[in-house]
Amino acid sequence: MxxxxxxxxxxxxxxxxxxxxxxxxxxxxxxxxxxxxxxxxxxxxxxxxxxxxxxxxxxxxxxxxxxxxxxxxxxxxPEGQEMRRFDTKGNVVFRQLPEPDDRYxxxxxxxxxxxxxxxxxxxxxxxxxxxxxxxxxxxxxxxxxxxxxxxxxxxxxxxxxxxxxxxxxxxxxxxxxLYTGVNFLEARFDDVEKRHPGIAELVGHGLATGTDGERALAAQRNSGDHIRVYIVQRAPLHWISEAGLSIDDTAGLRAHLLDQFAGWSPEVLRLIADNDGPYVDRPLFVxxxxxxxxxxxxxxxxxxxxxxxxxxxxxxxxxxxxxxxxxxxxxxxxxxxxxxxxxxxxxxxxxxxxxxxxxxxxxxxxxxxxxxxxxxxxxxxxxxxxx
Known part of the structure; x- marks a missing residue:
């Protein structure tokens, strides 16, 4: 043509x-x-x-x-450019605030x-x-x-x-x-300033992350008083079904995750256990x-x-x-x-x-x-x- x-x-x-x-x-x-x-x-x-x-x-x-x-x-x-790092005990060990006029x-x-x-x-x-x-x-x-x-x-x-x-x-x-071998499981938190004040304080205005070197949590402030948390693990693609669970089994997944993150402080584990609604499975592909x-x-x-x-x-x-x-x-x-x-x-x-x-x-x-x-x-x- x-x-x-x-x-x-x-x-x-x-x-x-x-x-x-x-x-x-x-x-x-x-x-x-x-x-x-x-x-x-x-x-x-x-x-x-x-x-x-x-x-x-x-x-x-x-x-x-x-x-x-x-x-x-x-x-x-612009305040969402704030970056934090916390340890497994819930201590903020790194914090970077954007400059007032930073629009990068x-x-x-x-x-x-x-x-x-x-x-x-x-x-x-x-x-x-x-x-x-x-x-x-x-x-x-x-x-x-x-x-x-x-x-x-x-x-x-x-x-x-x-x-x-x-x-x-x-x-x-x-x-x-191709599956990378890394899985993100998303948890959502609503009305955080009133219902989840401890999480709101830990996360701040932007992105807060914590890791023990084997697994990680990444919490991201959204508008409308919401926070999304990504529970990050190296895992098989079908790890949920292989654990005898389903994505709709919120209680079962929560118990499984709390076992995987055993040793993290109760304050940090709220990022896993206090979510509003079901988890969302987001395996990483490239x-x-x-x-x-x-x-x-x-x-x-x-x-x-x-x-x-x-x-x-x-x-x-x-x-x-x-x-x-x-x-x-x-x-x-x-x-x-x-x-x-x-x-x-x-x-x-x-x-x-x-x-x-x-x-x-x-x-x-x-x-x-x-x-x-x-x-x-x-x-x-x-x-x-x-x-």
Missing amino acids: TNPRPAEARISIIGAGPGGLTCARILQRHGIPVTVYDRDADVHARNQGGSLDLHADDGQLALREAGLLDQFFALAR KPEIDRGVLRDLLLDSLEPGTVQWGRALQSVNGPTDGPRRLHFSDGGTVETDLVIGADGAFSRVRPAVSSAVP LPAAHTWEHSPTATLLGDAAHLMPPVGVGVNLAMLDAYELAMALSRADTVGEAVRAYEETMLPRSAEWSTALDGAAGFLFDRDDSHEGGDKMRELKEEINR
Whole structure:
């Protein structure tokens, strides 16, 4: 087929997460039509998860191009940049507070960011309840999208922004996510200042972590008086069923975890035992380091679909930087294929460097260095990669 001009092309984004929505917003600001398809039944179908820190040199850069940076700062929590480390007895052994004017990586709840992006889009941009099953069609297009409801859509460019287990990825790559051997079990705490004051005091305004070298707890302040705690262990992928439990057996899981964390103080164990509602199982997967693919003018990936890495503070920022660069490439190129090639020539080497640098880093929370401050390490790593 003839490769179309971006403004005349049928562009489809799969996934209404931060990366997909950022790409759609910037495309629309440049007069390029786009449709986003998401598997959720509607915008309120599920909780969007915890807090994100958006960095000045990638996530915020994308929001500036999207025309949303001022609105972001009005919603963000600069105080969420606070970092703490506590020991197994509940003593805070390290604390770093942001400067009053520090806006390098303020926090924002994932759901709040998603709403900001959704509200900026033209009505009808996102089609909800459209779970992609597969992509077929020739490499030079058009591609055909097959959805679980039986519907199909023909498109000139499909952008996979659909996360770890992307249904677009097989159109360009045979890579599949690999389990890291590290499991996060999420616990949620509501109305913390009144109902969980001890936890609120221990955690502070940002991220607080503790480890004994074998297992760890990471507690993250969210807006709306919520805290999320991630109980981190090296464990088999199916450790819950292998222990004779199920994810719905909150009491059984709680007893099992308290046994695993025996020796930690009662004050710290509240982070495991006093949660409001069930646990959420979040095993950590990564894509093989230096994941690349052969160029296709009709399909590409961004974010976790392209470069799934350990959660060390770069994932959403790289996804939004990808989205920014792809949208800008489409706004400047004569054809879709030219834009995709230009985008991948920058994105693939960058993601290869990041994934190689972070290969094997899934257990970063087990680091017992009490002076560790993840933001500074990430800045140092960025500087090294960008040289």
